[in-house]
Amino acid sequence: MKIAQIAPLAESCPPKLYGGTERIVSYLTEELVRQGHDVTLFASGDSETSARLVPCSAMALRLDPMVKDPLPHHVMMLDAVCRRADEFDVLHFHIDYLHYPLVRDFADRTVTTLHGRLDLPDLHPLYAAFPDMPLVSISDDQRKPMPPVRWLGTIHHGLPRDLLPFTARPEGDYLAFLGRISPEKRPDRAIEIAARAKMPLRIAAKVDKADQGYWDMVIAPMIAAHPNVTFIGEINEHQKAEFLGNARALLFPIDWPEPFGLVMIEAMACGTPVIAFGHGSVPEVIDDGITGHIVHDADGAVAALHRVADLDRAKVRAVFERRFTASRMADDYVALYRDLPGVRTEAARLRRTVGQDIGLQVVA
Incomplete structure (x- = not known):
């Protein structure tokens, strides 16, 4: 055609x-x-x-x-x-x-x-x-x-299929947040969840001009107040494979009707489970208990992080290969x-x- x-x-x-x-x-x-x-x-x-x-x-x-x-x-x-x-x-x-x-x-x-x-x-x-x-x-x-x-x-x-390699044994012991700094993506929630779970958080995200005020007034002060949080900025495809593949889990704490959420399947391609708030497309993308956990508040996210090690990263990758190529x-x-x-x-x-x-x- x-x-x-x-x-x-x-x-x-x-x-x-x-x-x-x-x-x-x-x-x-x-x-x-x-x-x-x-x-x-x-x-x-x-x-x-x-x-x-x-x-x-x-x-x-x-x-x-x-x-x-x-x-x-x-x-x-x-x-x-x-x-x-x-x-x-x-x-x-x-x-x-x-x-x-x-x-x-x-x-x-x-x-x-x-x-x-x-x-x-x-x-x-x-x-x-x-x-x-x-x-x-x-x-x-x-x-x-x-x-x-x-x-x-x-x-x-x-x-x-071969864009992001499967990582069976992640080298890092951190949580990942990848995407865009904006109120609907809720990086503030990610920081709160990581702090309560006593885990390091790495944020790889861009700051649009429209969200500069949110960054200046909300997120930058939170990062400064939490030594467990590292802000990396925007990353490319090669960096994304390492960033997601070596994370214990991806945090996807959205507060809006997400149409799809590409980062969820990027994490799944690496074998990395996703802890996601159940808005928008999340229940269609995440198989709860297999590729991650669907939660509804910060308490649920912290509890899910204590269970995330029980998820089989090979099964996470297998679901990606079956559903999201x-x-x-x-x-x-x-x-x-x-x-x-x-x-x-x-x-x-x-x-x-x-x-x-x-x-x-x-x-x-």
């Missing part, structure tokens, strides 16, 4: 440091190419891919000091996509809703994966205005706030692509070309 993948431009594909959506777009793109599909990736110019890259910005917008507003860059990318839309059997968008008014004429061969939270009040009327746009959720829980729309399915994220994710998407009512097969494209060559109008 000829497939277009349209990524956000905030980060490269894959991101150099933190970044969830662009990371998944990269994993999906590379697996589709590996499976033999003809894939074109619309993404930032510093992306690295085995697909055909259409650079839509010089570099990841978050890392470009000259960029103040990301919207113009995405508008220009959408113009490039729409001008070339007829080249593709399927167009797969990962940019929320920006393209909806532009793709009505070929919406029946598009897929839009929604990667973010959907419980914000401004989104309800927007999605109500586009009820026929083909959508994919990344967890069943993500769908709950939505008006009636055209869900094609839920497809959980996946990672390349990039090959499974790509297989799910390809099956979905083939069921789209407007999907164009090779035969249909051939008929159109032959008809045009001899001056006939052919309806494919």
Whole structure:
């Protein structure tokens, strides 16, 4: 199949440091190419891919000091996509809703994966205005706030099988927090839990401009007051394998409807159990008592840490390999692509070309 993948431009594909959506777009793109599909990736110019890259910005917008507003860059990318839309059997968008008014004429061969939270009040009327746009959720829980729309399915994220190696015997005796410093991710809870459990905590996370005040007023003082806590900052993929693999457990103490939580399956790939608060997608991702423990408060998290050594890290890895690989994710998407009512097969494209060559109008 000829497939277009349209990524956000905030980060490269894959991101150099933190970044969830662009990371998944990269994993999906590379697996589709590996499976033999003809894939074109619309993404930032510093992306690295085995697909055909259409650079839509010089570099990841978050890392470009000259960029103040990301919207113009995405508008220009959408113009490039729409001008070339007829080249593709399927167009797969990962940019929320920006393209909806532009793709009505070929919406029946598009897929839009929604990667973010959907419980914000401004989104309800927007999605109500586009009820026929083909959508994919990344967890069943993500769908709950939505008006009636055209869900094609839920497809959980996946990672390349060999991206993060399994660590049977972690060398560190610490807890890990990986992601982003923000109120909904609750790094303050992680610090409290580690202090009560009398365990070291290492925090590898980025601080967005929007969360700088939260860092300055809440988290930085807490880290300074707790000598068991080490702040590392943003880390890359190589550092992530060591960081997660050598941890006793990953703390995922979220306080929001997490749409998926990529870090949970990254930890599972390393064999590292996850102690997660039961919000959003967590009950869909974590097999309680097998890949970690689902808790509902700090007391439960501390108690779970006393039992985490009883979990079999090999079983944690086995669940990852069964449920959360990039090959499974790509297989799910390809099956979905083939069921789209407007999907164009090779035969249909051939008929159109032959008809045009001899001056006939052919309806494919």
